[in-house]
Amino acid sequence: MPTRATSVRDEVQRLLRQQPFRPFVLNLENGDRLAVGHPENIAFDPEVPESEAGWGDFYVIRGAFRFFGTFDAVTSVALQDPRQSADES
Numbered sequence: 001m002p003t004r005a006t007s008v009r010d011e012v013q014r015l016l017r018q019q020p021f022r023p024f025v026l027n028l029e030n031g032d033r034l035a036v037g038h039p040e041n042i043a044f045d046p047e048v049p050e051s052e053a054g055w056g057d058f059y060v061i062r063g064a065f066r067f068f069g070t071f072d073a074v075t076s077v078a079l080q081d082p083r084q085s086a087d088e089s
Contacts, residue, residue, distance in 0.1 A: 005056050005071040012058075012077060013046060023080040026060070029073050034060045035080055 002010070008026075015024050016039050026034040036042045044058040056071040 005074070006050065008071045008074045008077055009044075009056070012042065012044075012071075015077065015079075016042070023082075025078050025080050026074045027076045027078065028069070029075055034067060034069075035062070036060060037062065037080070 012024075012026075015022070015036075021039050023035065023037045026036065028034065041062050042058060042060050045054065048055045058069060058071060060067040060069075
């Protein structure tokens with residue numbers, strides 16, 4: 001059975017491949033929300049096997065905002081409400 005981190009990572013990869021791209025939000029365990037408004041705003045190595053260190057690491061970059069986290073800390077992924085700006089997340 002896949003872990004939550006595996007499911008989150010798979011969902012993020014699916015959303016990044018979706019055409020046209022639709023902004024999405026990562027909801028974190030601490031209640032924070034990270035808006036990903038463009039596919040280049042999130043980075044992780046899709047080639048790292050799940051068994052290796054760094055597999056669950058990701059970065060979100062938006063303007064001057066920088067966030068480093070792990071998929072383990074993400075509780076859910078949701079499409080961003082089109083009426084909400086990325087700065088509101």
